[in-house]
Amino acid sequence: MATLNRPGDGDGHLCGIDTAMEVIGGKWKVLILWALHEGPERRFGELRRMVPGITEKVLASHLREMEADGIVRRVSYDEVPPRVEYGLTKAGVRLNDALEPLAAWGREVQERRGPEGAP
Amino acid sequence: MATLNRPGDGDGHLCGIDTAMEVIGGKWKVLILWALHEGPERRFGELRRMVPGITEKVLASHLREMEADGIVRRVSYDEVPPRVEYGLTKAGVRLNDALEPLAAWGREVQERRGPEGAP
DNA sequence: CTGAATCCTTTACGATACTG
């Protein structure tokens, strides 16, 4: 992504938010993050059930990207039938914590426009 | 977006983060938000210069969506040549504040993988 | 069970030209 030019900044100001947005930019990533949050290690099928609507392909590719970004740890046990468990790295936990104020903001606006949304 | 099913939640848990992600989901929205942050009201052309790379069409549509989401306030002065000024609403300011920890996280990982990125 | 492979659809975004 690009950086921002603000009059005060002689050079491009590294706001950092763009980096974070790239990491959580996928359609389901924050949901996966949330699913992994403060829970035990989760298996693939478990995650698939926890994030209803996601397809296997997208779940798999998102998990791979998140692993590459260093926020998800993948542990594969050499068994049959195969067993793979996913968890958060330290960076993933910190990311999740950093997401909490944003979640609070979202809950706030949900309540504010809540009265209508419920038939 | 969907909500999350965690074993503990009997019903879909409203994590709120999905709501926030929809609001800031556009490719340039956080940058626009950042540009509007703690500054004076900004004019359209000013924003276009502050967010290099964005096209007029996308800037306009993003601004309209952000206004509809209640985070941006648009004031149009009936002059010629036309003058329009954009600023953040209270909700917009709170959203920006809620984004700060995420930005800090981004800066942190930038530094961590920083040493290589500089030729 | 955990995926990879393939094909298809959607849509957000980009480029350009034009207008009150």
Add this chain to the structure above:
DNA sequence: CAGTATCGTAAAGGATTCAG
């Protein structure tokens, strides 16, 4: 100056099938 209108593209995601 502050946009709108059109058109085109690329990338993300969805549906389905197959495999170790």
